[in-house]
């Protein structure tokens with residue numbers, strides 16, 4: 327993979343957003359783990375704790391990227407089953423190879439799939455986790471993905487999210503600019519609107535806090551599926 331391949335994927339603007347996102351993250355799969363470690367690892371640890379996942383659970387991570395959080399989920403759930411999906415086939419293949427190598431005995435499986443069309447039956451999971459995914463989805467995709475996550479969660483199952491959470495004006499301006507230059511990589515900040523819409527999609531927020539890693543602020547939100 328050359329710098330040119332990454333650059334052309336980042337700057338390409340003629341295709342549908344999902345197609346573009348897939349291309350960008352396919353190209354970044356070999357190197358993405360560095361940025362996840364640098365900016366996301368504290369949020370991953372906090373989200374894992376907030377999720378309340380116990381060993382023996384059926385767990386799904388949506389948009390697991392190159393598998394940094396997925397490894398934590400598998401480590402904490404050796405007696406259960408852990409599944410991961412990502413739009414990017416390269417990310418899914420990388421995470422799958424990693425998990426096979428590190429945890430050959432554990433029931434864990436990654437595959438390529440879209441968050442808005444999850445390939446699982448209703449009421450399949452005790453917990454769903456999404457880290458820095460929703461920023462990359464369009465408005466309709468966000469709604470469809472929340473509906474899908476609700477569908478695959480068991481009654482009273484738990485959804486845990488990490489989101490870009492910085493509120494400073496300078497950050498928002500820089501993020502908005504980055505989103506214009508390379509929307510398929512950066513997405514846009516959605517934490518306020520997303521957290522506000524959770525109740526109307528049948529989720530009751532039980533944990534909501536912010537943390538910082540270097541200059542990067544993350545918001546960790548955990549919500550329980552309600553009866554409707």
Ligand SMILES: C[S@@+](CC[C@H](N)C(=O)[O-])C[C@H]1O[C@@H](n2cnc3c(N)ncnc32)[C@H](O)[C@@H]1O
Pocket residue numbers: 344347348351352362366388389390391392394395411412413414417439440441442456457458459462463467
């Ligand atoms: C910013 S990365 C975050 C990766 C990882 N969750 C982390 O915390 O480091 C977002 C990931 O979401 C995936 N993604 C984007 N749109 C998606 C969709 N519609 N369905 C599933 N995964 C998607 C991307 O391919 C990428 O791997």
